[in-house]
Every structure is written in C-alpha cells, then in structure tokens.
Amino acid sequence: MPTSSAPLLSVDRLSFAYGRRPILKDLSFHLSRGEVLAVMGGSGVGKTTILRLLAGLIKPASGSVMLLGQDLATADQRDLYAVRRRMGLLFQFGALLTDLTCFENVAFPLREHARLPEQMLRDLVLLKLEAVGLRGAADLFPSEISGGMARRVALARAIALDPEVILYDEPFAGLDPISLGVTARLIRALNDALGAGSIVVTHDVAESFAIADHVAVLAPSADGAQLVAYGTPDALRASEDPFVQQFLGGHENGPVAFHMAAPGLEEAFR
Amino acid sequence: MRLDMLSKLGASTLSLLAALGEFKWLGARLLARLPSVSLRPSLVVRQIHFLGNHSLAIIVVSGLFVGLVLGLQGYYTLRRYGSEEAIGLLVALALVRELGPVVTALLFAGRAGTALAAEIGLMKSGEQLAALEAMAVDPLKRIVAPRFFAGLLVMPLLAALFSAVGVMGGWLVAVGLIGVDDGAFWSQITSGVDFWDDLLNGVWKSCVFGWAVTHIALYMGLECKPTPEGVARATTQTVVVGSLVVLGLDFVLTALMFG
Amino acid sequence: MQRNLNLLVGLFVLLGAIALIFLSLRVSNLSGGGDAGPSYTVTAAFDNIGGLKARAAVKSAGVVVGRVREIRLDPQTYQALVVMDLTQGVPFPKDSSAKILTSGLLGEQYVGLTPGAEEKMLGANDRIQMTQSAVVLENLISQFLYNRSDPAPAEPSAAKGL
Numbered sequence: 233m234p235t236s237s238a239p240l241l242s243v244d245r246l247s248f249a250y251g252r253r254p255i256l257k258d259l260s261f262h263l264s265r266g267e268v269l270a271v272m273g274g275s276g277v278g279k280t281t282i283l284r285l286l287a288g289l290i291k292p293a294s295g296s297v298m299l300l301g302q303d304l305a306t307a308d309q310r311d312l313y314a315v316r317r318r319m320g321l322l323f324q325f326g327a328l329l330t331d332l333t334c335f336e337n338v339a340f341p342l343r344e345h346a347r348l349p350e351q352m353l354r355d356l357v358l359l360k361l362e363a364v365g366l367r368g369a370a371d372l373f374p375s376e377i378s379g380g381m382a383r384r385v386a387l388a389r390a391i392a393l394d395p396e397v398i399l400y401d402e403p404f405a406g407l408d409p410i411s412l413g414v415t416a417r418l419i420r421a422l423n424d425a426l427g428a429g430s431i432v433v434t435h436d437v438a439e440s441f442a443i444a445d446h447v448a449v450l451a452p453s454a455d456g457a458q459l460v461a462y463g464t465p466d467a468l469r470a471s472e473d474p475f476v477q478q479f480l481g482g483h484e485n486g487p488v489a490f491h492m493a494a495p496g497l498e499e500a501f502r
Numbered sequence: 503m504r505l506d507m508l509s510k511l512g513a514s515t516l517s518l519l520a521a522l523g524e525f526k527w528l529g530a531r532l533l534a535r536l537p538s539v540s541l542r543p544s545l546v547v548r549q550i551h552f553l554g555n556h557s558l559a560i561i562v563v564s565g566l567f568v569g570l571v572l573g574l575q576g577y578y579t580l581r582r583y584g585s586e587e588a589i590g591l592l593v594a595l596a597l598v599r600e601l602g603p604v605v606t607a608l609l610f611a612g613r614a615g616t617a618l619a620a621e622i623g624l625m626k627s628g629e630q631l632a633a634l635e636a637m638a639v640d641p642l643k644r645i646v647a648p649r650f651f652a653g654l655l656v657m658p659l660l661a662a663l664f665s666a667v668g669v670m671g672g673w674l675v676a677v678g679l680i681g682v683d684d685g686a687f688w689s690q691i692t693s694g695v696d697f698w699d700d701l702l703n704g705v706w707k708s709c710v711f712g713w714a715v716t717h718i719a720l721y722m723g724l725e726c727k728p729t730p731e732g733v734a735r736a737t738t739q740t741v742v743v744g745s746l747v748v749l750g751l752d753f754v755l756t757a758l759m760f761g
Numbered sequence: 762m763q764r765n766l767n768l769l770v771g772l773f774v775l776l777g778a779i780a781l782i783f784l785s786l787r788v789s790n791l792s793g794g795g796d797a798g799p800s801y802t803v804t805a806a807f808d809n810i811g812g813l814k815a816r817a818a819v820k821s822a823g824v825v826v827g828r829v830r831e832i833r834l835d836p837q838t839y840q841a842l843v844v845m846d847l848t849q850g851v852p853f854p855k856d857s858s859a860k861i862l863t864s865g866l867l868g869e870q871y872v873g874l875t876p877g878a879e880e881k882m883l884g885a886n887d888r889i890q891m892t893q894s895a896v897v898l899e900n901l902i903s904q905f906l907y908n909r910s911d912p913a914p915a916e917p918s919a920a921k922g923l
Contacts, residue, residue, distance in 0.1 A: 287636050309640075316638035327633035341637045344644075389637075544763055547770045554773045594788050659777025666780035669788055688787065696816070697789040705781070 238301075239264050240397050240429040241286065246295035247456065248281060254456035255281055258295070261448050261462060263397065263429040268420060270440035271433045272479070273450035274488065277457045279433040280324070283401050286431065287321050288312045300396060317345055320390030320398040324405060326382040328374040334361070334385045335370040341392045360388040364418060380411040387418065396428050404436040412436075416443050437480055441465040451475040451487065525721050532720075535640075535647040545644070549652030553614045557660060560609055565664035568605060569671020572596055576672075577680055586680070590687035591694040593672030598695060598704045599760070602665030604752050607711035610657060611744035615719035618649055619740040622723025623733035646720055653719075657712025658705050665704070703759040710755060711748050718744045800827065800846040801885040805859040805872070810841040811895025813861055813870045819845050821874040826851050829872060845872060852882035858891035870895060 242262035248255050255278040263269050273279055284290045285297055288304040297304040302315045328337045339357045342348060348356070361367040364384040366377075374382050383403065390398060403415055420443040423430045434440050441447065447468050449461040461468055461476045468476060478486030494500070539546060576592040625631050625645065634641040669691070676682040695701065719740045726736035810832060819827035827847035835842045847853070856877030863870050874889075883889070 284632075289632055289635055313638035313640075316636060319636070321633070321636035323629045323633055323636075325629070327629040329630055329633075330628070341639075344637070344639050386633075544767075547763075547767055550770045550773065551766050554777075555769050558773065558776075598784065598788065659774065659780070662777055662780040662784060665788075666783050669784075691788050692790050695789045697785060701784055701789045 239298075240300060241431070242298045243286070244296045244298075246282075246285065246297060247293045248278070248285060248290070249293050249456065254454075256285075257453070257456035257458050259450075259457075259459050260295075261459065263431055265396075265429055266424070266427060267445045268423050268430045268432065268443055270444035270447045271431060271450065272435055272437070272440065272447060273457060274435060274452060274479070277450050277452050279435075279450070280401055283321070283399050283431075283433055286399055287316065287319065317341075317393060318396050320393070320395035322383070322387050322390045322398070322400045322403060324401045324403075325379065326374070326386035328382055328386055328389070330374050333371055333373055334366065334377070337374070337385060338389045338392055341389065345393060357392070360392055361385070363391070363422065364388045365414070380407050380415075383407075384415070384418070387415075387422075391422055391426065394426055396426075398423065398426075398428055398430045400430065400432040400434070402434055403432060404434050404439050412439055415439075419443055437482075441469075449473075449476050449479060451479075521725075524725065525717070528721055528724065529717055531642055532647050532650045532717075535643045536651065538643050539647045539651055542648075545648035546652050546655075549649045550656055552617070553649070553652050554656040554659065557610060557613050557656070558663075560613055561606060561660045561664050562667050564605065564609055565602075565667035566671045568601055568664075569593060569597065569668030569673075570675050572601075572668065573672035573675030573680075577676065577682075586682060587686045588690055589676045589680075589682055590669075590672065591690040593676070594669050594691045594695050595700060597665040597668040597672075598700050600704075600752070600756070602661045602668065603704050603707035603711055604748060606661040606664045606708060607657065607715055607748040608745050610660060610712070611715045611719070611741050611748065614653070614656075615715050615740045615744050616737040618653070618716065618719040619723040619726075619736045620733055622646065622649075622720060623726040623728075623736045626724065626726065627728030627730075627733060629728075646724065650716055650720055653716025654709070654712050657715070658708045661708035661711075662705070699760075703755075706759070707752065707755050710751060714747050714751060715740075715744045718747060799849040801849060801883075802830070803845055803847060803883050803885075803887050803889055805843050805845070805889040805892050806835060806838065806840040807843060807859075807861060807892050807894045808840060809894040809897060810843065811861055811863075811870055811897055813843065813872065813895065817869065818871040819847060819874060820871055821851075821853070821876065826874065843872065847883075853877075854879040855881045855883055855887070856891065857883065857889060858893065859889045860893040861895035863896070 239262040244260050246259040247257050259282070261269070261271075271279060271282060281290070285292055285304075286299065288297070288299070288307065291305060300315055300318055302311055304312070304315075307315065328334070329340065332340065335357055338360050339353060342353055342356060346353075358367055358370065361370055364387050366381060366384050366388065369377055369381060369385065374385070377385070387403075398419075400419065403419065404412055407415060416439040419430060419432060422428075432440055432444065444465060446463065447461070447465055448459055449468065450457040451460040461471050461473050463471070469480065471477070475487040477483070478488060484490050572593045573589060576589050576596075577586060580586050580588055580592065622631075622645070631641040631645070634644060673687060677684045677687055722736040722740045722743070726732040813829065813832065815829055815832060817829045818825045819829060827845050829843055830846050831844040833842045833844070834840075843859075853874060854877040856879045858875045858877065860873045860875070861870055862873045877891075
C-alpha cells in the first residue's frame with residue numbers, strides 16, 4: 233500500500249506509437265493523493281491514448297507506467313485486474329451497458345467484485361447515484377436519459393468501488409454550461425471526499441483550471457506529442473511558452489498553424 | 503504492374519493467415535473460459551433465449567415450407583418411376599441428412615449470427631467492452647463466452663425442430679393432399695432412415711455448423727472497426743462467410759460421413 | 762425476469778428435445794427396425810451377391826428376422842461370404858435356404874430365408890448350405906438371348922424391351 237507521500241501514479245518517459253506513427257514521446261509526470269491533474273492538449277494529440285495507457289488497456293512502446301505500485305508493463309491479467317478494481321475510468325460518452333438500467337449499471341462492479349447482501353448493495357448504489365444527483369434515474373435505461381446524464385451515471389459507476397485513482401476522458405466535451413459547472417464541481421468534490429487522485433484529460437481550459445491542482449500541456453510534434461508545460465494553473469497562465477500561450481489564449485496562429493499544408497495558392501485557383 | 507498485383511496477393515494472403523490465427527486464438531480463449539461460464543449459467547440461459555427462442559418462428563415456418571415443397575417436388579419425380587410410396591423416405595432423408603442442418607445453419611447465420619455480430623460490434627464501438635476491461639471484468643468471460651456456448655447448444659435443437667416440422671410438412675402433402683397411405687408413409691421412413699448413420703450424423707453436422715456460425719459471428723463483431731460502417735460490414739461478412747463456411751463444411755462432412 | 766427467462770428457455774430446450782425424440786423414434790429405425798435383443802450369427806456363401814449391402818435385412822416370409830453384418834470374399838472358394846445376425850427366438854432348420862431377393866422392382870436387396878424340414882436347428886456360427894445368388898440383369902438378358910432353341914435374329918428387340 234502506498235504511503236500518503238508516494239505518488240498514486242507515476243509515468244516515466246512514456247512513449248507510444250501506432251505501427252510506425254509515433255503518438256506520444258517521453259512523457260513524464262505523476263499524480264499524488266488528493267490531487268486533480270488536468271492533462272490538456274489539442275484534439276487528436278493523443279490524450280485518450282494516454283488514458284488507455286494509464287489503465288493498462290494498451291501497452292507502451294517504451295517507458296513505464298506505475299499505477300498504485302504496480303508496473304503495468306509487466307503485469308499479467310490477474311495483477312491488472314487487481315489494480316483496476318482500485319481505479320475508476322470514465323469514458324467520453326459514458327460507455328454504459330445499454331441493456332441494463334442505470335441502477336444495474338452502477339451496481340455492476342459491485343455485483344462482479346463484492347459479495348454484498350442485496351439490501352446493502354441497493355443502498356450503496358442509490359448513494360452513489362445520489363452523489364451525482366441522479367437517484368431519480370435509477371430505473372431508466374441509458375437510452376432514456378440525455379448524454380450528459382448518462383455521463384454522470386457512468387461517473388457514479390466509476391466510483392462504485394471507492395477507487396483511489398479516477399481517470400476522466402474528456403468529461404466536459406459537448407456539455408451545456410450548467411452541466412459543465414455541475415460536472416467540474418462533482419469531479420473536485422468526489423476527489424476530495426474519496427481522498428483519491430484524479431486525472432482529467434480535456435481541452436476545456438476554463439473548467440479544468442477552476443478545479444485542477446496541476447496542469448500538464450501536450451503539444452503535437454512530428455515525433456509524437458510532448459509535454460511542454462507542467463505546473464499550477466497560475467504558473468501556466470504566466471508561462472511564456474508559445475504553444476501554451478496560443479492554447480490558453482485560443483489564438484488562431486502560433487506554433488499550431490491555421491492552414492494545413494497544401495500546394496501553393498496560385499496553383500489552386502488558376 | 504504485375505509486381506504490384508503479386509505483392510497485393512501476397513499481402514492479402516498474409517492478412518488472411520493472420521485473420522485465421524486470430525480466429526483460432528479467439529476460439530482457444532473462449533474454450534478456456536468454459537469452466538467460469540458454467541459457474542454462471544444464468545448468462546448462458548439469457549443468450550439461449552435470445553438466440554434460440556427468438557429464432558423459433560423463422561425455423562419452424564421455414565421447416566414447414568421446405569417439408570411441403572419437398573413433398574410436392576418429390577412426389578412429381580417419384581411418380582415417374584411408380585415409387586410414390588417412397589415419398590416419406592425421400593423427405594425424411596433429405597431433411598435429416600442435409601436440409602435440416604444446412605438450411606437451419608444458413609437461417610441461423612442470417613438471424614442470430616447477424617444479431618450477435620452487430621451487438622458485439624456496437625458494444626465495441628460504444629467502448630462498452632473497454633469499460634468492462636477497465637472495471638476489471640473480462641469481457642470475453644462476461645459477454646462473449648456465454649453467447650458462444652449458447653450458440654453451440656441452440657443449433658442442434660433448432661435443426662432437429664426444422665427436420666421434425668419438415669417431415670410433418672411432407673406428411674401433410676403426401677398423406678393429406680396426394681393420398682399416399684399413412685402407414686406406408688411412416689413405415690418407409692422408419693425402415694429407411696438409420697438412427698446412427700442418418701439421424702446422428704445430421705445432429706453432428708448441426709453441432710459443427712452451430713460452432714462455425716457462432717464463432718464467425720463473434721469474431722466479426724470483435725474484430726470490426728468501431729464505426730457504423732465497420733459494424734455494418736461485420737454483419738454482412740457474418741452472413742457471407744458464415745454461409746460459405748457452412749456449405750463448404752457440409753461438403754466435407756457429407757463426404758466423410760456418407761461416402 | 763430471470764425466472765421468466767428460465768421458463769422460456771426450458772420450454773425451448775424441451776421443444777428441441779421432443780423434436781429429437783420424435784425424429785429418433787418415428788423417423789429413424791431406432792424403435793421399429795431396431796435389432797435389439799440377443800442374436801446369433803450364421804453365414805452363407807453366394808456365387809454373386811448382386812447389390813446386397815451390409816445392414817441389409819434378412820427376411821423370412823417377408824418378416825425381418827435379422828441383419829446382414831458383414832460381406833467378405835472367401836479367398837479359397839472365391840464365393841461371397843455373407844455373415845448375418847439372426848434374432849434369438851426364431852430358430853431355423855439346418856437345411857433352410859438363403860436367397861438374395863429384391864424388394865420391389867428397383868428396390869434394395871435383402872436375404873430371404875426359406876425354412877427347411879430338418880428337426881435340428883441352425884446354431885451359432887453355422888453355415889447355411891443351400892443358397893441362391895442374386896439375379897443379375899445382364900445374365901438374365903444373355904440367358905434369354907442364348908437360351909432359345911431357334912436362334913431367330915428377330916428376338917433381340919424383345920430382349921431390349923425387357
């Protein structure tokens with residue numbers, strides 16, 4: 233069991249490639265207990281890939297991921313599953329099981345991993361749903377609730393076993409302003425209530441800066457995305473790195489060019 | 503130009519071999535999960551319901567019509583040789599040996615196979631399978647294996663139903679419509695259809711076909727691209743490849759069993 | 762919900778089982794033509810077995826009394842040796858004869874047993890002495906053609922009509 237000073241998760245010189253296309257290069261960062269870390273970057277830079285690597289769903293090309301004391305590269309299936317039981321992963325669109333009710337979805341990890349009497353299980357599930365404000369949706373199916381609500385139910389499911397690490401894949405994508413605020417506050421509140429550590433992969437600057445303790449910014453490059461900035465939100469706002477400035481300020485031109493590479497203008501319009 | 507075609511041929515052969523390897527590997531992993539699946543029979547029961555009960559209508563109706571047509575067509579042909587009384591034997595043998603297993607397998611591929619492939623493919627593209635993995639639940643154990651074993655169990659039963667209903671259909675045409683003697687109809691059948699060589703071989707065939715169709719459907723669903731086109735392709739491939747494999751296996755099995 | 766499901770699935774399996782049983786009993790030869798019960802083996806030698814196959818019936822007065830188990834060629838006499846299993850309880854006299862007959866005009870061939878007159882019965886592994894080979898169509902035609910006292914060339918057309 234890691235002590236409160238040891239990081240919950242540490243990534244060391246992590247690299248990954250799809251076949252011959254490099255995606256990530258030499259990423260290093262860590263997550264401590266009680267910390268909310270926002271991993272930010274443009275679309276398609278490889279943020280979801282990072283989450284899959286952190287959950288052990290894919291293996292790195294080089295470098296290591298240590299999750300709750302377990303080296304994911306050397307873990308066999310049983311060790312992987314043991315670690316995953318202490319972790320929660322929220323997928324971008326919830327990924328609820330569509331043939332089960334919301335209640336059954338949240339109850340799923342409890343049924344699979346804990347032998348609980350039915351009454352206790354019922355209370356636990358309703359508590360988790362209450363924490364995300366959706367106890368009223370318990371008997372509805374995922375197809376009967378909105379996308380934002382489905383994501384919240386998935387969040388309730390992700391925390392069903394009181395995980396020590398929670399990973400969020402673009403939790404703010406496509407949400408209306410109210411849901412945005414609700415989700416951001418939930419992420420922070422749950423993290424503190426559980427005494428866990430959370431990693432939020434997103435490109436939403438406003439919400440994540442409001443709740444994160446640290447922010448890591450990834451910039452694309454030909455050899456794969458690299459970590460160009462790491463620090464508190466305030467430190468990043470003051471950063472002089474051109475990519476960070478373009479990203480945070482939403483400028484149309486900078487290290488990431490507006491125009492995609494194309495043949496010369498005169499040739500196209502002849 | 504020719505080099506280009508050769509390299510394409512080589513590439514597609516290699517990818518076919520790789521696919522076959524993946525296919526076999528999936529089968530091995532599913533079989534390895536039989537002990538854990540038998541500990542949760544409710545999952546398999548649920549799948550038997552979706553694959554079996556929901557296919558009942560199409561199997562029974564098709565069996566009836568095939569039996570009726572066999573009776574009619576067979577009668578017209580046998581009449582030329584004055585052997586109308588062998589109509590029962592013709593219908594029964596054709597169904598039990600061939601049409602029962604094969605047609606049921608083709609219908610099964612179309613109805614249940616596509617449902618399986620689509621369901622698994624959609625679960626894959628909706629990240630449900632990855633979510634299960636992230637929750638430390640083995641999706642092969644929880645989702646795929648119950649469907650696999652349910653398919654194995656369901657096919658022989660459906661094929662038997664098809665043949666039984668088909669024989670009744672043949673009886674309806676022969677005895678009811680044409681006027682063949684009821685006793686002659688059944689006695690020809692019981693003396694001519696051998697339990698071991700005909701009936702049991704037919705059951706064997708339906709078991710093999712059931713495995714083939716289910717395995718192919720699950721493979722297609724698991725390997726498809728997680729896009730709408732990918733899922734659509736998986737379902738059509740299930741029917742096409744499944745049907746071809748069933749027909750090919752039928753030839754091999756028939757040669758082995760009845761040759 | 763699960764209980765309903767179990768019920769429906771149970772019904773489905775039951776239906777399938779009934780179909781299988783129906784096929785086994787009413788459609789296959791399991792009950793009727795089954796050769797259940799003890800049997801004893803006899804052999805018979807034929808010059809020509811025609812189209813007789815293993816598992817063909819052995820009948821007497823049209824009733825099935827046994828099955829052909831095996832057909833071999835005797836290397837010493839060059840005759841076909843037919844090994845038959847006869848049902849216990851229907852003994853045949855030692856001088857019974859065996860003929861290879863055809864059921865119907867184009868039907869399958871079977872062994873017909875005609876009982877003899879002796880008091881002693883056939884026992885296990887006994888040999889039936891009197892046998893008549895199968896009728897081979899070509900032999901019949903040539904017999905018809907060449908067995909005429911008057912070799913009238915007009916006959917071949919009648920032979921063709923056979």
